[in-house]
Amino acid sequence: MKAAVLETFHQPLVIRELDLAEPGPGEVTVEVKASGLCLTDVHISEGKVPTVKLPLVPGHETAGVVARRGPGVTEVEAGDRVTVFVDVSCGRCDFCLRGETNRCMALRRIGFERNGGMAEFVNVPAANVERIADRVSFEKAAIIPDAVASIYRGLKTVGGVGVGSKVAILGVGGLGIQGVKIARLLGAQVTCTDLDDRKLERARSFGAVHTINPRRESFLDAVRQRIGSFDVVVDNVGRKETVFEAVAACRNGGRVVAMGYVDPVLEIPSYEIVIKEKQVLGCRACTRGEFREIVGLVNSGQLDPDIGELVPIGNVNEALDNLRHGRYLTRTVLTLPFGRQ
Ligand SMILES: [Zn+2]
Ligand SMILES: [Zn+2]
Known part of the structure; x- marks a missing residue:
């Protein structure tokens, strides 16, 4: 699959082929349709997020379609339109047991400590996806996990x-x-x-x-x-x-x-x-429960996420540069699939 890969800090992302692993137990493969762009992606590319190890596929605002299910997944089906919660929490620590998933002691975040949505496909826990209504575009759904939910x-x-x-x-x-x-x-x-x-x-x-x-x-x-x-x-x-x-x-x-x-x-x-x-x-990010609430508000039409420019993912480096220089009025969203190059 094609992906935008951060190989070196302070250098442009490299668009190249990556192997896509089979979804593991409890995971699904999401075919990415839209990936929101966050100022934190600029910080990640500049090496300012200490937990990030390279190479990394960034992108923590992801929406797409479930393409494959790993062993044991019954919650969602191939073809479901979904948006993806950022935090992969352990489910066992004191904070997770209280429902305070954003404070998990063993947090691994999609697009930070594990690969994210700036790729044709991304494997994520099935527990992290929420279905989006047909009325909600992938571009608007993509920004729910961070810009809206936080x-x-x-x-x-x-x-x-x-x-x-x-x-x-x-x-x-x-x-x-x-x-x-x-x-x-x-x-x-x-x-x-x-x-x-x-x-x-x-x-x-x-x-x-x-x-x-x-x-x-x-x-x-x-x-x-x-x-x-x-x-x-x-x-x-x-x-x-x-x-x-x-x-x-x-x-x-x-x-x-x-x-x-x-x-x-x-x-x-x-x-x-x-x-x-x-x-x-x-305040940092949100809990899994709050994510479900906010997706519900968007699905029911009560909340309409505000997005601005839609940029083909092939132009991701130009978009990161525009974001770095404060040229965007509101949230910018990268659109997929990759064009022919
Ligand atoms: Zn962010
Ligand atoms: Zn935990």
Whole structure:
């Protein structure tokens, strides 16, 4: 089969033939139709994810069709249209037994520590696939496992967002923009920030009430003058300043959901945490149970994932370069199969 392979860090992916193993016990082979592109793929290609060993087929946002079943698989059938949960958890550790699969002690992630979806086929545990409805395109289904599911957990589970919540989403790129739709679906009033006015315009079109471009006005001044404070602030940026401001913009007892980690150390005034009882909570990916919920919301038509450019997988290196330079407005999706070369 053909695959896009990361053979050397800081070098373009190499499109070449790879052997496709038979699906093992409990596994299925998925014929990939679409693979979402994430900024983490840029970080992986630059050697910034320490658990990645080369060579690797990247791609952790996968949708396609079940092509073959390994021994013992009865949950899905050949021909089923599916999207693929990223985390392959052990099922036995203390966290897995609690249902906290995203905290598994022996986690191996598709597209990180095992081969991912930037290939004609990928073998994954049958337990990782969820069927998608006929109405849902492969391209939209592909971005559910990360861009949609991660911020769903951030808003709903970690942030506790519900009807009437006042929510701010800092940074509305490919992941944050899904958050606008999800927060609206949960019944929240949404404010967004971004340095790119086009992204703010897109957020407004999906129901964001207030938008703030920190290039033109101070975020905290704008919040004080126009909004007051937030119950929940989701920070997708992960810089010292954004987290500091997120905490300041929360109501007493409010929650900051930290989803980015650019600066290695954050500084938060103890007065805000102790006396005002504000909470800063980390959030990584989502659990298997949350993945099932969010696929259900997409399958039923309640949530429509936002995708932008569709790029043939043969142009993956150009797409990674565009992503690295911030040229995409929202989530970009690679389409398969590979063209003739
Ligand atoms: Zn990702
Ligand atoms: Zn585990």
